[in-house]
Amino acid sequence: MNFDPIFFRSQFPSLQSEGIYLDSAATALKPLVMIEATNRYYLNATTVLRSKHSQALALDAQYELARVLAADLINAPFNHEIIWTKGATESINLVAQSYARNRLQSGDEIIVSELEHHSNLIPWLQVAEQTGAKVIKWEIEADGTLSTQHLQLLMTNKTRIIAVTQMSNVTGYQPNIAKISQLAHQYNAIIVVDGAQGVIHDAMDVQRYDIDFYTFSAHKLYGPTGLGVLYGKSELLQQMNCWQGGGKMLKTTSFTDFKPANLPYKFEAGTPNIAAVIGFYAVLDWLKTLDSNTAERYTIDLVRYTYKKLCALPNIKIHSRANSPLLSFSFTDIHHDDIAILLTEQNIAIRNGELCAQPLIKALNCKGVIRASFMPYNSQTDADKFLFAVENALSILK
Amino acid sequence: MPLVTQDQLYALFSTLNTWQDRYREIIKLAKLMPILPEEARSIENQIYGCENHVWLIVEKNSQHQLNFYGDSEGRIVKGLMTILLILANGKTAVEIAEFDFAAVLKRLKIIDELSESRQLGVQNIINKIKNLASMN
Ligand SMILES: Cc1ncc(COP(=O)(O)O)c(C=O)c1O
Numbered sequence: 001m002n003f004d005p006i007f008f009r010s011q012f013p014s015l016q017s018e019g020i021y022l023d024s025a026a027t028a029l030k031p032l033v034m035i036e037a038t039n040r041y042y043l044n045a046t047t048v049l050r051s052k053h054s055q056a057l058a059l060d061a062q063y064e065l066a067r068v069l070a071a072d073l074i075n076a077p078f079n080h081e082i083i084w085t086k087g088a089t090e091s092i093n094l095v096a097q098s099y100a101r102n103r104l105q106s107g108d109e110i111i112v113s114e115l116e117h118h119s120n121l122i123p124w125l126q127v128a129e130q131t132g133a134k135v136i137k138w139e140i141e142a143d144g145t146l147s148t149q150h151l152q153l154l155m156t157n158k159t160r161i162i163a164v165t166q167m168s169n170v171t172g173y174q175p176n177i178a179k180i181s182q183l184a185h186q187y188n189a190i191i192v193v194d195g196a197q198g199v200i201h202d203a204m205d206v207q208r209y210d211i212d213f214y215t216f217s218a219h220k221l222y223g224p225t226g227l228g229v230l231y232g233k234s235e236l237l238q239q240m241n242c243w244q245g246g247g248k249m250l251k252t253t254s255f256t257d258f259k260p261a262n263l264p265y266k267f268e269a270g271t272p273n274i275a276a277v278i279g280f281y282a283v284l285d286w287l288k289t290l291d292s293n294t295a296e297r298y299t300i301d302l303v304r305y306t307y308k309k310l311c312a313l314p315n316i317k318i319h320s321r322a323n324s325p326l327l328s329f330s331f332t333d334i335h336h337d338d339i340a341i342l343l344t345e346q347n348i349a350i351r352n353g354e355l356c357a358q359p360l361i362k363a364l365n366c367k368g369v370i371r372a373s374f375m376p377y378n379s380q381t382d383a384d385k386f387l388f389a390v391e392n393a394l395s396i397l398k
Numbered sequence: 399m400p401l402v403t404q405d406q407l408y409a410l411f412s413t414l415n416t417w418q419d420r421y422r423e424i425i426k427l428a429k430l431m432p433i434l435p436e437e438a439r440s441i442e443n444q445i446y447g448c449e450n451h452v453w454l455i456v457e458k459n460s461q462h463q464l465n466f467y468g469d470s471e472g473r474i475v476k477g478l479m480t481i482l483l484i485l486a487n488g489k490t491a492v493e494i495a496e497f498d499f500a501a502v503l504k505r506l507k508i509i510d511e512l513s514e515s516r517q518l519g520v521q522n523i524i525n526k527i528k529n530l531a532s533m534n
Pocket residue numbers: 025026086087088089090117119120165167168169194196197217356
């Protein structure tokens with residue numbers, strides 16, 4: 001396998017327009033295979049409804065095969081440990097409500113890192129309020145990292161859950177998941193890993209790191225919106241209450257009670273997002289042909305190049321790691337919104353503000369950041385046009 | 399706020415040929431608006447739906463004319479707000495309700511240049527001006 005940046009880029013129809021897309025950490029662009037698969041599904045949907053003929057069966061098979069490919073991606077031991085959700089956000093809410101809510105008692109502790117996206121903080125605050133448990137902040141160090149020694153000081157016999165990201169959506173920092181997982185289990189707590197950013201760059205091996213719950217969203221991994229994965233260890237999923245009630249999540253019911261379906265269906269009430277699953281199947285299948293290591297190295301090199309050039313600008317503060325796919329920065333004398341408006345003006349898609357991580361932005365001591373995020377479909381030209389646009393913005397704001 | 403009129407705005411912007419120059423002018427205009435004191439930068443006076451903090455307050459004189467004061471952390475948004483307040487200040491609530499702010503921005507060639515989400519941000523400020531006017 002090899003990685004050819006030009007060929008890779010050519011598979012993304014939206015890159016044919018003239019804009020520069022550096023907002024992949026918000027959502028990735030979609031490859032043609034995904035668009036075509038979804039399209040095909042909708043075009044053929046009526047035939048499928050009418051008959052049980054081979055096309056319908058093929059679709060059914062693809063639907064379940066998507067689960068297998070998702071399990072393979074993160075090395076989950078069993079396919080039934082993969083639950084389709086709406087996205088990372090819903091997955092974490094599911095764990096908070098179906099796992100934590102019944103187990104947590106007043107005074108129990110949930111450790112949440114300061115790096116977290118709101119979607120890995122608010123669900124814990126909510127379940128803490130419902131149960132009387134406490135959310136404990138695991139602060140970042142002065143250099144923006146998370147220290148496991150520091151974590152050890154926070155762990156008590158009340159610690160039940162550690163919620164941590166695989167990769168910060170602001171700084172690109174990747175905590176030491178192996179060590180955190182080991183500490184969690186040493187204290188009989190569980191570890192919940194938010195893989196929304198991490199999965200794109202380095203899919204988690206949930207067995208190797210002994211992860212209890214892992215989640216990501218399809219749309220950040222070249223896939224369709226409205227679909228996510230929750231991985232959970234079988235023994236935990238089995239004990240958990242159902243998430244939502246409705247069709248297909250039960251075996252039998254009467255007016256007094258119901259018997260939940262087996263895994264994973266007990267967590268998948270209602271008509272699933274079939275089009276998205278079919279589209280994501282195409283993506284996962286296509287990803288197998290990608291040399292992801294080389295592609296990742298290519299991306300990081302592109303960021304490094306941009307990072308170096310940005311460093312030379314006056315009054316700039318770079319908040320992201322040099323070896324990450326993200327580039328977050330701010331200027332001490334210019335508001336991030338002024339830069340962002342002028343970049344948008346020049347057809348550069350970036351993101352600015354608090355990036356759904358208010359506590360982290362506060363800890364970084366700035367009002368907000370400008371984030372340019374890179375993927376293997378970005379090119380050297382993209383980086384150069386971006387740098388030119390930043391300099392242009394600075395000259396207007398001078 | 400200094401006495402810049404709508405006609406002066408038209409005259410000013412008609413000489414600007416590039417988007418860069420228009421932005422430079424918007425940023426310059428921001429300097430006309432005084433910084434709001436800390437106590438006015440409150441949550442009640444904040445306009446939501448913007449990427450940076452934006453505040454707006456209003457005063458009415460004995461002739462029922464309204465005078466707005468606004469502030470924003472970002473200079474460009476503050477400049478855009480300055481333009482809107484040049485248009486709004488000295489008008490009565492009824493006049494403001496009827497005034498087509500967007501049309502003026504269009505003629506100044508400002509609105510079409512902004513991205514869709516920024517246009518929404520500007521619309522938020524216009525709505526807030528109209529809203530505050532209707533309550534006073
Ligand atoms: C680190 C992180 N966690 C969670 C999420 C939430 O993902 P979604 O909105 O797809 O549920 C995001 C998306 O921005 C993210 O970057």
